[in-house]
Amino acid sequence: MGRTNQKNSNAVSPEKCIAANALVFVVGLCLRLWNIADIRFAPFFSMRLGDSLRYREWALEISGGDWLGSEVFYQAPLYPYLLAVLYSLFGSERIVILLLQAILGAVSCALICDATIRLHSRKAGITAGLALACYAPSIFFDGLIQKTATDQILLCAVINLVVRWQQKTRLQTCLLLGLAAGLLILSRENALVFPIVIVVGMFVTKRPLYHEFIRSALVFVVGLAAVLLPVAVRNYSVGGEFHLTTSQFGPNFFIGNNLHANGTYQPLLEGGGNAQAERRDATMLAEKALGKSLTPGEVSHYWSERTLKEIQSDPVRWLNLMCRKLAYFCNRVEVTDTEDIYSYSEYSAPLRLLNPIANFGTLGPLAVLGLLLSRRNWRELSVLVGMLLAYTASVLLFYVFGRYRFPVVPILCVFAGMGIADGIRIVSLRFRGSASATEHSSSVTRAELVPILFIAAGAFLFCNWPFLNAEHMKSISQYNMAVEFDRSGRNRLAIDFYLRALELVPGDANAHANLASVLARTGRLEGAAHHYREAIHADVPSPGAHFALANVYAQMGMPVEAAENYRKAILDLPDLVPAHLNLGVALLQQGRADAAVDALERAASLAPDYPAAHLNLAHALADIQRFEDAKVHYQTVLELDPGNSLAETCLRRVTDAIQKHDSKK
Structure with a gap:
């Protein structure tokens, strides 16, 4: 030997x-x-x-x-x-x-x-x-x-x-x-x-x-x-x-070992998957936690200390995580x-x-x-x-x-x-x-060879055990490529690659939502509605899918379905101004001006400087003959958006309506 x-x-x-x-x-x-x-x-x-x-x-x-x-x-x-x-x-x-x-x-x-x-x-x-x-x-x-x-x-x-x-x-x-x-x-x-x-x-x-x-x-x-x-x-x-x-030790140490780590990369904040965003997010979160400006070294130190505390809080979890990372490291699938x-x-x-x-x-x-x-x-x-x-x-x-x-x-x-x-x-x-x-002194005896082959066979089994799924890895790449095609305006390729990603991982809510967005922009509203529904029913629903689906229903001339999904969107995101505004518009289209007023008043209170909220609220108030209140909001629109011809016309109409009402008295 x-x-x-x-x-x-x-x-x-x-x-x-x-x-x-x-x-x-x-x-x-x-x-x-x-x-x-x-x-x-x-x-x-x-x-x-x-x-x-x-x-x-x-x-x-x-x-x-x-x-x-x-x-x-x-x-x-x-x-x-x-x-x-x-x-x-x-x-x-x-x-x-x-x-x-x-x-x-x-x-x-x-x-x-x-x-x-x-x-x-x-x-x-x-x-x-x-x-x-x-x-x-x-x-x-x-x-x-x-x-x-x-x-x-x-x-x-x-x-x-x-x-x-x-x-x-x-x-x-x-x-x-x-x-x-x-x-x-x-x-x-x-x-x-x-x-x-x-x-x-x-x-x-x-x-x-x-x-x-x-x-x-x-x-x-x-x-x-x-x-x-x-x-x-x-x-x-x-x-x-x-x-x-470099100064990235602390953030990377946290990403790999925090209480929610899974052995692979997870951004500190949703959507922060590149180095520039990671650096920005790591600094912002650390400074927010400590309440002061930090140098790169101090940012790294903050994340290192936080990680060590989380490891100490549950060492068994961390040891299990390390075993998972070892399995991923040795696996035949490329992460x-x-x-x-x-x-x-x-x-x-x-x-x-x-x-x-x-x-x-x-x-x-x-x-x-x-x-x-x-x-x-x-x-x-x-x-x-x-x-x-x-x-x-x-x-x-x-x-x-x-x-x-x-x-x-x-x-x-x-x-x-x-x-x-x-x-x-x-x-x-x-x-x-x-x-x-x-x-040959370099040869091995049969007694030595058997355990060697046994260990090598065990290594082969371990390295090829299905700890990871190559199809899932491929779907990540297909999704990333689709996002880039989408961003660059290559809609046909974006649709194709989103569909490829969904063939590999059918329950990917983000892929469904992004595909629906491309389809909606290219006028394929039925397909867009289908994929938004899929995004909503996924195991991890896509945030904002209800709102996007409601917008598609509104484009399709389905105000009842649109209003239903705007309400669901508001349950998820209570302060989402466009959801309140669009809900009010959908209710107006159904002839339900009383219900529309409540939604539009909420939109106007959340965004007092948003002319569209006041304009639609004024329309709803006018529909239920609350002309004085409608006049106030038309005037607010003109203060925020001088020269708005629609607001000027409607303001004249409600002013005339108020005068007629007063003359009858």
């Missing part, structure tokens, strides 16, 4: 190593270019959603001259700054960025191949590199305007440099490792755990040669500081506080935030072909197998194992997204490559006979 002697005796020549890396690079690049060629024709290709939109806006601000900025970073800054450089050089066309990311992704695969060859063997290296090259989410993320592409290349560089340093201690390698780790932290904040693991790994690896450890660690820290300190100084200069990277691999697979042949196999449900168990088969080489693998465990813990500390867990994938590919290579070797030795197997 020991691999050290075998590795040394089976050293790979530089030529063969370069050839293996080149093979993996070509395969990785071809698959990524194929994906880009396919998704170009997707209707959402030019769309910017969530963080992608914010990165573009931020990069355009930077490339426009605002290189320093004016606030403490809330999001990791590396990717937007890289985009800004690329925008300055090549323009902001998405296709150019994706082509460059495809190259970086292919280089990442070659780096993993090289690292695994150095750790294990040429076969394991090629297998590990191809595993990353063909890993469907890697191809998917390289085709998005997302920082996952920089996460991948930087982490693969860190892994490669760690392995090189373990094999031959060089201060130059330590410096490069520090620089790469610092850049990774500026791309993925929770990568802050990696330097700790690396320094501990240096200590373990070089014990008892402490002088080598000290030199290596110092040079590594110098490289790290060379990247991170300028950012910390910049944050201090613009915000007056020391933040090594979606804005865009999902399943929707893109409809347009991308490589994703469609590879995702059913090359997913986390396959990679995770193979990595477990590789670790178990290589367990006797724990010293060589200790740093990578430590990085894997530390990063996993850092994600579970917050909440799970597919792109948040992705940085463990390159590490798992190393272990999976080793596991596949060792597994093939063991099967080959067994096939050739037990005597041959006994001659």
Whole structure:
């Protein structure tokens, strides 16, 4: 089982190593270019959603001259700054960025191949590199305007440099490792755990040669500081506080661990699902709770303290939540935030072909197998194992997204490559006979192999257990795309994607309500009414659906149904002025002026500066011959809206009516 002697005796020549890396690079690049060629024709290709939109806006601000900025970073800054450089050089066309990311992704695969060859063997290296090259989410993320592409290349560089340093201690390698780790932290904040693991790994690896450890660690820290300190100084200069990277720890900690957390992202306030809204809402809520203005650090501290109190109030609930997050983290399904691999697979042949196999449900168990088969080489693998465990813990500390867990994938590919290579070797030795197997000290006995296979099978079952639903993830993305189509006025596509989302999750109240809104705007009132009713009867009804349905009924000339739903809307939202106003109008249309007066008086009292409320109230009062009161409200309309011809005409009529009434007396 020991691999050290075998590795040394089976050293790979530089030529063969370069050839293996080149093979993996070509395969990785071809698959990524194929994906880009396919998704170009997707209707959402030019769309910017969530963080992608914010990165573009931020990069355009930077490339426009605002290189320093004016606030403490809330999001990791590396990717937007890289985009800004690329925008300055090549323009902001998405296709150019994706082509460059495809190259970086292919280089990442070659780096993993090289690292695994150095750790294990040429076969394991090629297998590990191809595993990353063909890993469907890697191809998917390289085709998005997302920082996952920089996460991948930087982490693969860190892994490669760690392995090189373990094999031959060089201060130059330590410096490069520090620089790469610092850049990774500026791309993925929770990568802050990696330097700790690396320094501990240096200590373990070089014990008892402490002088080598000290030199290596110092040079590594110098490289790290060379990247991170300028950012910390910049944050201090613009915000007056020391933040090594960003100030979002507290809000994210709360989102992932509060009393209502479910293991994935939930905005602090409804509709606040992007970084700008999250920062605004976190600051507003914290300042409201404490009754004073707060700095970014104080905002983060408020949410951290609040989260710890909620955890302490019910630790059993929190432990259950952590178990759920671990199940989500290890599951084959990619947890979606804005865009999902399943929707893109409809347009991308490589994703469609590879995702059913090359997913986390396959990679995770193979990595477990590789670790178990290589367990006797724990010293060589200790740093990578430590990085894997530390990063996993850092994600579970917050909440799970597919792109948040992705940085463990390159590490798992190393272990999976080793596991596949060792597994093939063991099967080959067994096939050739037990005597041959006994001659190889690196082989495993049958007694050892059975529990290893049992554990790997358990890992496969756990990773593929239906804790998550891919259809639900796809519906989130379809809904987000529909909202963007709706916002940009592409009604046909908005309707199509809302319907797709509802096919996947029929009870989505927001999708029904938004679809109904598009249908109503395009004159399809029957369909709009149907979907508003569906939104009302959903398990979690859409707020405001009764009011919207009532408006549709009013447009359809159904005042009785409209009035009924306006009343229901008022029960949900008692101070909704348009509901009171429209209820009064609907009652007037039914000839029920007495009942209309009550609704319209409520509207006028809630919005005394709203001319329409006074105008309709005046009409209702005139209908029941309360001319003096009607005159007062017509005059109020003219005070609020001078020159209102309808109010002037009606005021003359009620004035004449009052005079006639007085003359009869």
